[in-house]
Amino acid sequence: MSLHTLTVCQLRDKIRTGEVSSREATQSLLDRIATVDGKVKAYNWLNDDDALAQADAAKKDGALAGVPVAIKDVLNVEGQPCTCASKILQGYIAPYDATAVRKLREAGAILVGRTNMDEFAMGSSTENSSWGTTRNPWDLTRIPGGSSGGSAAAVAADEAFAALGSDTGGSIRQPAALCGCVGLKPTYGRVSRYGLVAFASSLDQIGPFTKDVRDAALLLGVISGHDPMDSTSVPRAVPDYVAALERGVKGLRIGLPKEYFIPGMDREVEAAVRTAIRQWESLGAEVVEISLPHTDYAVAVYYLIATAEASANLARFDGVRYGLRVKGDDVIDTYGKTRGAGFGSEVKRRIILGTYALSAGYYDAYYLRAQKVRTLIRRDFEKAFAKCDVIVTPTTPEVAFKAGEKSGDPLKMYLSDIFTISVNLAGICGVSVPCGFAHKLPVGLQIIGKAFDEETVLRTAHAYEQATAWHKERPVL
Template sequence: MSLHTLTIHEARDRLRRGEVSARQLTQAVLDRIQAVDGKVRGYLWLNPEDALRQADAADVRLPLGGIPVAIKDVINVTGQPCTCASKILQGYVAPYDAFVIRKLKAAGAVLLGRTNMDEFAMGSSTENSSWGVTRNPWDLDRIPGGSSGGSAAVVAADEAIAALGSDTGGSIRQPAALCGCVGCKPTYGRVSRYGLVAFASSLDQIGPLTKDVRDCALMLNVLAGHDAMDSTSVPRAVPDYTAALGKDIRGLQVGLPKEYFLPGMDPQVETAVRTAVGQLASLGAEVVEISLPHSEYAVAVYYVIATAEASANLARFDGVRYGRRVVGDDVIEMYSKTRGDGFGPEVKRRIILGTYALSAGYYDAYYLRAQKVRTLIRQDFEKAFQKCDVMVTPTTPEVAFKVGEKSADPLRMYLSDIFTISANLAGICGVSVPCGLVRRLPVGLQILGPAFGEETVLQVAHAYEQATTWHQERPQL
C-alpha cells in the first residue's frame, strides 16, 4: 500500500510506531502530486523543500504530527501567496497566519501548498479561477465542484492526506460530494475566521476535507475553538469529536426534509440517497419526515446577503496597499483599471448584485427582506430539530458536470448549491459523506445537525460510513 493513500489516523499510527518517517510520508505525497497533478491541477503553489523541512521538524506525537495538509488559497499562511485564485491578489504574500494555520502548525501538520478554487470562493465548479480549471479525479472532463474544488480534488486523488476548505454556501460539502470525500462545514462560530479572506462574513466557515469521517473528527479537534481575534467565534469548550465515533445510532431520529427531493434532480442520485437513508434505518435510526417550508427561498436569500456582504468585503482590493495595481491618471482611474482588470466576471457580477441590493431605494426590498427571510429559514431548522437529531439530504442534486457545461448560465450553476446553502443561512453544521457512485461518479449524502451538533452529525456519518464501502472507492488516475 502506498503511503499517499493513507488516512490521517492510518498514517499517524504508522508514524507513531516508527514504521515510516514524516519525511517519507511527505515525500510520498509530493511524489504523488508530481505524478498526477498535471492532470488534476489541484495545486496553485507548492514548496516541496519547505514541506520536507516541516516534516523533518514535525513531532509525530502531536495530534497531526507529520501529516501533510493542503490549504485552500483563501487562508493566509505567513510567507506564502494567498491569491484567492484572483489576478487582483497576484504578488500578495501573506504577512500573518490565520488562526487555523496557527492551530495546524501547533498540531504538527505539514503545510504542503495552496489549492485552487473559484475566485474569492465564488462558484461551484472551480472554473472561476484566474489560474485555470481543476479537474475531477474521477473524470478529468468534469469539474470537481467548488469553490473548494482544488482541496476536494487533491484529497480524492491522494495528493494530500487532508485539506482545508471554506464553506459559504456549500463550498466544502458540494466539492466533497462530487469528488467522493468527506467535507464538513462546522457551526458558524465554531472555527475562527481570522485569516480567511472574507467572501460573506456572516456565512463563511472554515472546515476540513478528508478521506473518512474519523479524519474529519481529528481535523475538527484541532481547528475548533474560541479565538479572541474573531468576535463571532464562540467561547465554548471543544469536545473530542472522535469520542462520538462508533457509538450506536439506534433510536436516533433522522429527519428527511421533504423539500429536498426535487423533481428536477438526477433520479439515480435520489436513489443513492434514499438507499443510504434505508441503511441508516437498518442501523436502528428512526427516519421521520420533516418540513423546512422556506427552503425554496434559500437560494434567492443567499444571493442577496452573500453578494451584499461581498460587495463591501472585496472593496479593499483597490491596488493601493497590496496585490496588483494598474496605474491610471488619477485615483479613480487606478481603482477602475485595477479592479476591472483584476476581478473575473463572476466576482464582478456578484459585487454589482450586492452593491445594487444595498443601494438607497432598494435596500428594504432586497437586503432587509432577505434578512427577514433568513430568520424564517433559521426558525425552520430550529423547529425541525425539535423533531429530529440530524437531517439527511442529498448534498447536490446531481453528480459532477462537464467542464464548461454550466459556465454560460450562472443561474443553473447557482442551483448546484440548492441543498447546501440553507445550512449557512441558518448557521448550523453539516457534513457530506460518499454514499454511492452514479456512472462511476461520486454521490454525497449530506447530514445536517443543529448549531454545535457536530458530535451527533459525525456519529451518524461514521456509523453510515462503517456500514458501507463507498469511502474506500478511489478514482482511477
C-alpha cells in the same frame, strides 16, 4: 501500499511509532502530486523544499504530528502566497497565519501547498479560477465542484491526506460530494475565521476535507475553539469529536425534508440516497418526515446577503497597499483599472449585485427583506430539530457536470448549491459523505445537525461509513 493512500489517523499513528517519518510521507505525497496533478490541477502552489523542511522539523507528538495538509488558497499561511485564485492578489505573500492554520501547525501538521478554488470562493465548479480549472479525478472532462474544488480533488486523488476549505453556501460539501470524499462545514462560530479571506462574513466557515469521517472529526477538533481575534467565534468547549464517533445511531431520529426530494432530481442520485437511509434504519435509526417550508427562498436570500457582504469585503482590493496595481490618471481611475483588470467576471457580477442590493432606495426591498427571510429559514430548522436529531438530504441534485456546461449560465450554476445553502443561512453544521455512484460518478449524502452538534452529525456519518465501503473507492488516474 503507498504512503499517500493512508488516512490522516493511519499516517499519524505510523509517524508516532516511528514506523514512518514525516519526510517519507511528505515525499510520497509530493511524488503522487508530481505524477497526477498535471491532470487534476488541484494545486495552485507547491514548494517541495519548504514542505520537506517542515517535515524534518515536525514534532512527533501532536494530534497531526508530521501529517501534510493542503490549504485552500483563501486561507493565510505565513510566508506562502495567498491569491484566492485572483489576479488581484497575484504575487501577494501572506504576512501571518490564519488561526485555523496556526492550530494545524501547533498540532504538528505540514502545510504542503495551496489548493485551487473559484476566485474569492465565488463559484460551484472551480472554473472561476484565474489559474486554470481543476478537474474531477473521476472524470477529467468534468468539474470537481466548488468553490473548494482543489481541496476536494486533491483528497479524492490521494494528492492530500486532508485539506482545509471554506464553505459559504456549500463550497466544502458540494465539491466533497462530487469528488467522493468527506467534507465538513462546522457551525458558524465553531472555527475562527481569522485569516480566512472573507467572501460573506456571516456565512463563511472553515472546514476539513478528508478520506473518512474519523479524520474529519480529528481535524475539526484541532481547528475548533474560541479565538480572541474573531468576535464571532464562540467561547464553548471543544468536545472530543473522535471519541463521540463510537456512540452509534440506535434510536437516532433522522429527518427527511420533503422539500429536498424534488421532481427533477437525478434518479440515480435519489436512489443512492434512499439506499443510504435504509442502511441507517437497519442500524436502528428512525426516519421521520419533516418540512423546511422556506427552502424555495434560500437561493434568492443567499445571493442577496452573500453578495452584499462581498461587495464590502472585496472593497479593500484597490491597488493601494498590496496586490495588483494598474496605474490610472488619478486615484479613482487607478481603482477602476486595478479592479477591472484584477477581478474575474463572476466576482464583478457579485460585487455589482451586492452593491445594488445595498443601495439607497433598494436596501429595504432586497437586503433587509433577505435578512428577514433568513430568520424564517433558521426557524424552519429549529422547528424541524424538535422532531429529529439530524436531517439527511442529497448534497447536490446531480453528479459532477462537464467543464464548461454551466459556466455561461450563472443562474444554473447557482442552483447546484440548492441543497447546501440553507445550512449556511441557518448557521448550523453539515457534512457530506460518499454514498455510492450515479452514472459512474460519486454521490454525496448530506447530514445536517443542530448548531454546535457536530458530534451527532459525525457519529451518524461514521455509523454509515462503518457499514459501507463507498469511502474506500478511489479514482483511477
